[in-house]
Amino acid sequence: MSVEATLLDAVLAALLLWLGWRALASADLYKAVVQFMVFGLLLALAWVRLGAPDIALAEAAIGAGLTGALLLDTLARLGAAGAADEPHPLRLTPARAGVALACLLLVALLAATVLALPADLPGLAPQALAALPASGVSNPVTATLLNYRAWDTLLEIGVVLLAVLGVWILDAEPALPRPAPDPMLGLLLRVVLPLSVVTGGYLLWVGSHAPGGAFQGAALLAAGGVLWHLAQPLRLSASLPARAAVVAGFAVFLAVGIATAVLGAGLLTLPPAHAGALILLIEAVAMVSIALIMVALFAGRAPTTVDGRQ
């Protein structure tokens, strides 16, 4: 590696540690949130440096973008009184010392495990690449996510589904007085929303042979949806169509799993002849569901009137 690249990596690592520390230690929660978002963007850059553009895309869109928007929205709902942290957020208390000790122990265990591995361990990459022709896609990351380890991805989609169910059930958000929507925000929306749809669809399609996929495409769609909600508050009620669309991604994935278990070689073992089409089907439905879930998490539940109508 060249000197410049090493220098860049060193600066990146130092900045990440410093920003992480600042985000934790800042007494001003607004500053902490902004530092967390910058931390996410730099982390995406670190993933690029590590040769993992798929994770970099997801980190930039979900970790920095959507999580940042959710945190800012939370701060606005907390109001002036709730947004102030205690003066010294990192002052050592017995509970914090305990957590810190547990974390240090975990780090020590991880380090010991990594050091105990043989130095020339080949890893699973050769096997993943060898099975690629039968996986239905040519991007090893997508093949891993939706074929070799489809079970993990199914459960991940289940987790985001549970999150939105929680938001809809809680129904305890203080309503924010919305300022009158700015006409310029509408202009931004008119240009950015079609772009987010086109780019999201592109990422979904390109995921079969290059970095991209359902989660990345969904994050872009959701970004457009969040902007929409800011320009003109969306009334995303838990109506039957909305609930069906939110559940569809998980349901289709599960249906494919059950079909392969009953008719084929086993739960989520995709038949090589149809693997490509099945992966595209699962990803397309999952993308719409995940995007809707993310927007629903941001928009919260539509206020219900006394007689229960939305």
Add this chain to the structure above:
Amino acid sequence: MSGVVWLDALSLALIGAGVLFFLAGSIGLLRLPDLLSRLHALTKADNVGLGCVVLGLMLQAGDAYELLRLVLVWLLVMFAGSLACYLVAHSAVTAEATADAASPAATATAAPAASRDER
């Protein structure tokens, strides 16, 4: 051969100029006293700085497709950047106007928004 060298030199000069704009914008963001002058410094870095860097990179582009993508990136950032600048400035001015309405309740609700925009 000398044509390629000239192209590289021009690229370097353009990217260097862009980096200078970004540096000036960052210093302005850190040193200028109030929100509007900071935005002023920042948008120059966004528009002209990125424009210079994109122009410099366009000279190194391999094909027309790459060229087009660079132009699209620049246009998109210029569009979104100027609108974001307007939105930040607009919300700051609105918050100030609400604070000037001088009723204690209005000051209490506008204060967090105003202090937030100052950062």
